[in-house]
Amino acid sequence: MSRILLLSPHTDDVELGCGGSVAKFIERGDEMLWLAFSVAEDSLPQGMPKDTLAREFEKVVQRYGLGEEQREILGFRVRHMSEHRQEVLDHLVRVRSQFRPDIVIGPSLHDYHQDHQVVANEMVRAFKASASIISYELPWNNVRFDDQLFVTLTEEHMRKKWEALQIYRSQLMKDRTYFEEEFVYGTARMHGVQCNERYAEAFEVIRWRI
Numbered sequence: 001m002s003r004i005l006l007l008s009p010h011t012d013d014v015e016l017g018c019g020g021s022v023a024k025f026i027e028r029g030d031e032m033l034w035l036a037f038s039v040a041e042d043s044l045p046q047g048m049p050k051d052t053l054a055r056e057f058e059k060v061v062q063r064y065g066l067g068e069e070q071r072e073i074l075g076f077r078v079r080h081m082s083e084h085r086q087e088v089l090d091h092l093v094r095v096r097s098q099f100r101p102d103i104v105i106g107p108s109l110h111d112y113h114q115d116h117q118v119v120a121n122e123m124v125r126a127f128k129a130s131a132s133i134i135s136y137e138l139p140w141n142n143v144r145f146d147d148q149l150f151v152t153l154t155e156e157h158m159r160k161k162w163e164a165l166q167i168y169r170s171q172l173m174k175d176r177t178y179f180e181e182e183f184v185y186g187t188a189r190m191h192g193v194q195c196n197e198r199y200a201e202a203f204e205v206i207r208w209r210i
């Protein structure tokens, strides 16, 4: 059993990048803590309540069968995280001493979304000497990605990922192409072919401790 820390700059990043793996980790009994740094109040379709993404995230966490103590929503403003880099690091250092994760999963160092860059860099700064660190894949943000580690997935894991993504009505309304079924299943099928399984999610390895 591992203690796994999930880092989501915005509420939907972990589900998109590794939502199938999260289902697999929960199924095998790993202890999870899921941090969402921003609920992206400024990125919602016009007229939607400001807490829409926070409520959608709560539903996702419940759908995965996690309790309130296994998730934390932080109030950083979307696209302004670089102004609060030290606060992000301070929070991660607190989590390091309280939760003591074995594995930390966050965005890639090659992810060029401005908020994702902050979380990726502070993740390495905080955990490089204490935990294994891996990065999930978000192809629309990454300028490159090395398929170094695979988590193999069943139909059931993919169904859970797909159902979690369906909860983000506010993002589906914006016709984001990376929420399309063809893309979600196609990417997982491609990585499945790479490791002779039906489906898989790929990760970059920043640090690995055994």
Ligand SMILES: [Zn+2]
Pocket (backbone or CB within 6 Å): 009, 010, 011, 013, 113, 116
């Ligand atoms: Zn994001």
